[in-house]
Amino acid sequence: MKKNFIYHEIAGNIANKIKTGVLKEGERLPSVRMLSKEHGISVNTAKRVFLELEAQSLAQSKPQSGYFVSPLSYLKLPLPEASKPLPITNNKEPNDLINGVYSTMGRHDLTLFSIGVPSGNILPLAKLKKEIVLATRSLKEGGTEYEPLQGNIKLRRMVAVRSLAWEGWLKEDDVITTNGCMNALALCLIAVTKPGDTIALESPCYPGILQLAVSMGLHVLEVATHPVSGIDIDALKKLLPKINVCLLVPNFNTPLGYCMPDKNKKEIVSLLAEYDIPLIEDDTYGDIHFDPERPKCCKSFDTDGNVLWCGSVSKTLAPGYRVGWIAPGKYKEQILKLKLIHAISSTSIIHEAVGNFLMSGRYDNHLRHFRKTLQENYQRYALAISLYFPEGTKISRPQGGLALWVEFPKHIDTAELYNYALKKQISIAPGRMFTLQNQFQHCMRLCIGLPWTEDLGLKLKQLGTLAKMLG
Structure with a gap:
């Protein structure tokens, strides 16, 4: 592990002890110097540990007294x-x-x-407005022309670069831009289903996804979930002979907010690939993690191109901009054809502006x-x-x-x-x-x-x- 990130691991271990009750509410935490000596890290790195715990509202400092576990009534x-x-x-x-x-x-x-x-x-509205102005100036014809069918190159490149954080290893050519995540999900469903097919969804599930599935003439099978770990894999296994496609929101699903454990993601990807059942992954919330590290995606474990990974900035940056994308794996040609039929092009200025915002580090x-x-x-x-x-x-x-x-x-x-x-x-x-x-x-x-x-x-x-x- 790189030295710069040792504090993430130490903070994560302390955070886990707080959340599991090993360290109690109001209990004194080790001092900065004690933490430094215990883990062989610099005083500055030890301070970063406590800054991380404070950012998660798990620790609070008291002048001349040190750090203590925050009240955790919730x-x-x-x-x-x-x-x-x-x-x-x-x-x-x-x-x-x-x-x-x-x-x-x-x-x-x-x-x-x-x-x-x-x-x-x-939201950073003032900074986004500046990016819109800059995009208008930098794009040929002021952004009035159609952009390439696959989408804005800068945005696709940045989505690919950001996938390294969750071991997605995407390239810009793997990504297709869309008008928000719901548009991405719709294109995926049209590509891999026909009316009368059966789709497996988490229960409870975002209403927009339920409505989309019903509007396309799909039969919906709701799968049991746990409020912490997500979908019940044994329940999903029992439904496999009946389903044609599976759509999941494994990272911070709405409405429950759970994050599916990596081993579960890996098992589900393997299971669905074995049955040749496409997995559409909605990762709209993946960047909104409360723990220090961004979680992996189901796409992280995809070796067959069977996962159609979808994302957007609708929940993190600008809901009204309608900026989304798909990494559709082996279904790329079908998705491109459908995008041509249903949209022709994404909104050039907006997608350029968001691409610049991601590239600048402001995101x-x-x-x-x-x-x-x-x-x-x-x-x-x-x-x-x-x-x-x-x-x-x-x-x-x-x-x-x-x-x-x-x-x-x-x-x-x-x-x-x-x-x-x-x-x-x-x-x-x-x-x-x-x-x-x-x-x-x-x-x-x-x-x-x-x-x-x-x-x-x-x-x-x-x-x-x-x-x-x-x-």
């Missing part, structure tokens, strides 16, 4: 139950509920806990602050929930991403809570949106991508009061 709330969907295909969308929730997008009079995108207040600088903000938000939300929500409430422990999954006692209907909350200018995403089956009526997803304010805390308190009234 870890005392129980986890939601593992999902148990029925092993049957279903296409029953809760359309009225979904349409009602998404009709609130863009409404500035509401507190939008319901929409899973970051607020512009925590990584933004991500460091962005991830810290989201992790702190999660902890503040969790503390508010522990104080104000009904007894028996359970919450997920997202390892990254933008979502917090809340499970109430079963008698609380979150579709009903949604209607009451909306009258108080609060919008939530009821759990029934995240499934095609009769489940999750007592759950909801909250977006943690809003800037924390005193008013936001009061809105969570108000939401808890409304939930108690329903009890």
Whole structure:
């Protein structure tokens, strides 16, 4: 390991002891000099260990006293139950509920806990505007021409370079740009399925993916998940004879926020390749990790070109820019043909601007602050929930991403809570949106991508009061 990254490993070991309860809340941590001597590292490197722990809100310093384990009230709330969907295909969308929730997008009079995108207040908007101006000046004809079918070369090159962090080893020629990740997923599904085929999805699952699958005439099989480790591999194995394609969000899935362990990713890739079942991987949230290291992807273990890896900056940088991409493996020619039919070209100026932003290093600088903000938000939300929500409430422990999954006692209907909350200018995403089956009526997803304010805390308190009234 390179010397510069030793502090990541040491911080990770201490963080694990805190999260597992070996080091207790309020307990004193070793001093900087003690840590330096114990691990044979410089004092500056030891200081970086504590800066990393502070960034994760796991440690706090007290003047003249040293470092201590931070209050971790949110870890005392129980986890939601593992999902148990029925092993049957279903296409029953809760359309009225979904349409009602998404009709609130863009409404500035509401507190939008319901929409899973970051607020512009925590995005580098001024820097992005400058990149748009520069892209207009640098592109031939001011960016009004069609770009190559495969997409902006600068953006593709940077996506490939960034794949080294998760051992993807992509080359720019492996990548095709798209108009956001949903466009990427749609192209992948059109390429590898036909109406009447069966798709396996995680349960709960992002509503947009459910709607996309149903709109294409696919039969949906929902697969059981655990709130920490993700999809139940044994449950998936039982469904293999019935499915034609699998679509997973293994890194910080919305709404649960789990990160699938590497060994599970590797096993799933091998399993699906053996059955010649394409795996579409949605890695939209992969860069929003709360731990120091970016997690690997299923694509990291793909040796047969069977994984169609999709990503975007919609959840990290600019939702409205609609910048996405695919590394489609052995399906590259099909995807290129479909892109020509459905889009012809991506938006030249926007894709050039994002490519420049990634190349400049500003993206990584933004991500460091962005991830810290989201992790702190999660902890503040969790503390508010522990104080104000009904007894028996359970919450997920997202390892990254933008979502917090809340499970109430079963008698609380979150579709009903949604209607009451909306009258108080609060919008939530009821759990029934995240499934095609009769489940999750007592759950909801909250977006943690809003800037924390005193008013936001009061809105969570108000939401808890409304939930108690329903009890």
